[in-house]
Amino acid sequence: xxxxxxxxxSMKFVTLVSIVSALGGLxxxxxxxxxxxAIGFMEERFDLSKMQVGWAVSSLIIGCIxxxxxxxxxxxxxxxxxxxxxAAILFVISSVGxxxxxxxxxxxxxxxxxxxGIGITSTLCPLYNAEIAPAKYRGRLxxxxxxxxxxxxxxxxxVNLWIVNSGGDAWHVSTAWRWMFGVGIIPGILFLVLLFFxxxxxxxxxxxxxxxxxxxxxxxxxxxxxxxxxxxDIKESFKQESGSIRQLFNPGLRIALIVGVGLAILQxxxxxxxxxxxxxxxFKATGAGTNAALIQTILVGLINFIFTILALWLIxxxxxxxxxxxxxxxxxxxxxVIGYAFQTGNTSGPIVLIFILLYVASFAVSLGPVVWVIxxxxxxxxxxxxxxxxxxxxxxxxxxxVSQSFPxxxxxxxxxxxxxxxxxMALFTFFFTWRIxxxxxxxxxxxxxxxxxxxxxx
Numbered sequence: 196x197x198x199x200x201x202x203x204x205s206m207k208f209v210t211l212v213s214i215v216s217a218l219g220g221l222x223x224x225x226x227x228x229x230x231x232x233a234i235g236f237m238e239e240r241f242d243l244s245k246m247q248v249g250w251a252v253s254s255l256i257i258g259c260i261x262x263x264x265x266x267x268x269x270x271x272x273x274x275x276x277x278x279x280x281x282a283a284i285l286f287v288i289s290s291v292g293x294x295x296x297x298x299x300x301x302x303x304x305x306x307x308x309x310x311x312g313i314g315i316t317s318t319l320c321p322l323y324n325a326e327i328a329p330a331k332y333r334g335r336l337x338x339x340x341x342x343x344x345x346x347x348x349x350x351x352x353x354v355n356l357w358i359v360n361s362g363g364d365a366w367h368v369s370t371a372w373r374w375m376f377g378v379g380i381i382p383g384i385l386f387l388v389l390l391f392f393x394x395x396x397x398x399x400x401x402x403x404x405x406x407x408x409x410x411x412x413x414x415x416x417x418x419x420x421x422x423x424x425x426x427x428d429i430k431e432s433f434k435q436e437s438g439s440i441r442q443l444f445n446p447g448l449r450i451a452l453i454v455g456v457g458l459a460i461l462q463x464x465x466x467x468x469x470x471x472x473x474x475x476x477x478f479k480a481t482g483a484g485t486n487a488a489l490i491q492t493i494l495v496g497l498i499n500f501i502f503t504i505l506a507l508w509l510i511x512x513x514x515x516x517x518x519x520x521x522x523x524x525x526x527x528x529x530x531x532v533i534g535y536a537f538q539t540g541n542t543s544g545p546i547v548l549i550f551i552l553l554y555v556a557s558f559a560v561s562l563g564p565v566v567w568v569i570x571x572x573x574x575x576x577x578x579x580x581x582x583x584x585x586x587x588x589x590x591x592x593x594x595x596x597v598s599q600s601f602p603x604x605x606x607x608x609x610x611x612x613x614x615x616x617x618x619x620m621a622l623f624t625f626f627f628t629w630r631i632x633x634x635x636x637x638x639x640x641x642x643x644x645x646x647x648x649x650x651x652x653x
Contacts, residue, residue, distance in 0.1 A: 208415050212393045213324045213336040218386040219279065219316030220340040222286050224347020225379055226255065226309050228471075232355030233372035240368050241299040253599060254303045258310015259317065259591040266318040267584025274403075275323045275396045275580075278315060283387035285312035287380055294377035309379075318587040322579060325571035326396040329416060330639040334510035334568050338503075341564035345503045347382075348471070349496040354378055398576055398640070401429045429576060429641065442578060448647050451573045454632055455582065458519075459590035461624045462566045465526060466617030467558050468594055469601040470495070470551060478548070491548055498552050502559035514636040515565050516628060522561020523624040529554035530618030538611035562624070566590075572635055575644045 230252055238248055262282070270278045289309025296302040321340045328336040358374050359367060397409035397416075406426055413422035442448060478491045509518060529550045536546050570590075574582035604613050635643050 209328055209332070209336065212327055213339050215386075215389045215393050216279070216320045216323050217339040217343040218382065218389065219282065219320040220343030221347040222283075222379065222382055222386060223313050223317055224344040224349075225351050225382065226286070226289070226313055226347075228348040228351040229355065229375050229379065230255070230306075232351070232359070233375045236367045236372040237299075237302070240372070241302075243299065247299060249599065249602075250303060251299075251306070253595060254306045255310040255313070256591060256595045256598065258307035258312075259314035260310075260588055260595065261307075262311035262314020262316075263318050263584055263587040263591050264314070265311070265584075266315045266587070267581035269315075270319055270322075270399075270584075271402075271578075271580040274399050275319050275326070276390060276393065279319055279323065280387065280390050282312040282315040282319070283383060283390060285309065285315075286383035287387065290376055290379035290383055293379075294373040314587070314591060317591070318584050319580075321567045321571040322583050323396055325568070325640065326398045326579070327394075327412070327416065330637055330642070332511060333572065334515065334636065335507045337568040337571050338507050338510050338564035341567055342500075342503045342507060345496070345499045345559065345563070349500045352493050352496055397425075398429055398579075401426065402577060406430070425639075442575070448575065450631060451575075451647050452582065452585075455570050455573055455586040456589045457627055458562075458566045458569060458624075458632070459586045460593045461620065461627065462562045463590060463593035463597050464617070465523075465558070465562065465621045465624060466530065466597070466614070467555075467562070469597055469613075469617070470555065471499075494548075495552065495555055498555050499559045499563075502556040503564060506560045506564045509560065510564065510568065511636060514634050515569055516632055516634040518561045518565050519628040519632060520625060522557045522565075523621050523628060525557035526554055526562075526621040527618050527625065529557060530614050530621055534611045534614035534618060537609065537614065569632070569635065572640055572643055573647075575647075576640065579640075 234248060234251055237243065237251060241247075243251065266278065269281075285308055289305050289312060292305030292308060293302060296305060321337045324337045324340060325333055355375055358371050358378075361374075362371060394412045395408070397412045400406070400409035400412075409429075410422060410426060413425050416422070444452070506518065532550045533547055533554070536542050536550070570583055570586045571579075601613070604616075608616075633646060635646075638646070
């Protein structure tokens with residue numbers, strides 16, 4: 196194996212590894228979006244009540260909370276790679292189980308199993324990318340996971356449409372929804388196979404006392420001089436840490452916990468998944484017909500995809516903090532305008548669609564990818580797995596609360612108040628970022644860790 200020259204980064208190797216890891220995000224996007232095309236047919240097939248329809252959607256999120264909660268302990272014990280392989284197996288099992296059930300109860304069980312896989316990958320894929328990426332490119336490589344998520348969502352809309360156009364009404368109810376879930380077997384197996392060709396996280400290997408195994412990986416990433424220095428820095432960081440979650444409540448690191456968990460919750464309570472899950476119903480409330488609402492929903496997915504690509508280019512140039520500030524300010528304005536349009540009844544024109552698209556664009560370039568990047572890089576080496584799992588679990592719990600509360604809130608308080616509540620949370624995100632979120636652009640994970648130590652000393 197030829198080592199890189201000093202200071203030279205093997206971007207081919209790092210990018211390939213990161214793309215494989217980000218495939219977990221593709222499965223994440225597929226599994227969260229596929230139910231939107233299947234639920235109507237399942238409702239008729241199993242004669243579901245409204246409560247059961249909600250459970251068909253939210254059972255996945257329950258699994259996600261469980262998976263995120265488990266991911267930290269499991270990955271710290273068995274390694275990032277092995278646990279990701281287990282998650283890929285869960286994806287495949289869930290895809291099969293969701294496609295073949297004869298009862299609704301077995302479908303729910305299969306979705307919870309898939310949710311556990313999503314919870315694990317949503318935590319470990321960005322964390323793995325952060326631990327293997329050079330500081331200069333870490334933001335965009337970790338954000339590949341978010342691009343994979345929105346790609347999975349976007350492609351799923353078209354897969355569902357293609358399947359629906361393959362048969363008539365009776366076939367839709369009996370078979371179409373099964374194919375929608377069954378298609379997930381293909382990317383699940385691809386993810387599983389490719390994971391066997393990527394290395395373990397070098398930081399996890401060093402934590403286990405396996406520096407000799409970690410060094411060749413770091414050599415391929417950084418070159419000889421920087422790789423050896425990185426091993427020394429990582430070892431030093433472990434000496435300074437207890438590895439206990441209680442460490443996060445110490446002065447300095449307490450701020451890291453507040454930033455990680457706070458941003459995770461704020462990403463959800465600013466309303467993105469209320470719009471992504473219920474976009475057709477929102478557009479119908481403006482007077483759009485069913486077909487028009489579906490076309491507008493696909494447009495939302497396209498904007499989400501395009502602006503996530505833009506975020507990949509900006510995140511290591513502009514920085515995390517700047518994107519969060521600009522994005523949350525723009526989201527606040529958009530949500531206030533949407534609420535005002537519903538309050539005044541001015542929804543027949545394009546204003547609601549325009550500002551929902553602007554809102555989605557603002558989210559896609561800021562809170563969407565940036566929160567996952569920050570969550571994966573701000574915690575100390577020894578407890579990064581457990582701490583990131585806490586933040587990810589908080590994110591999924593907030594997602595569950597929003598997805599369950601949005602329909603009744605929309606029905607009781609009305610769309611204007613609902614969107615103004617989201618707008619207030621976006622405004623809070625702006626001030627939260629301004630006051631306590633540091634800039635981590637261009638810093639190594641060990642330098643970010645030292646940043647919290649300096650705050651403790653101050």
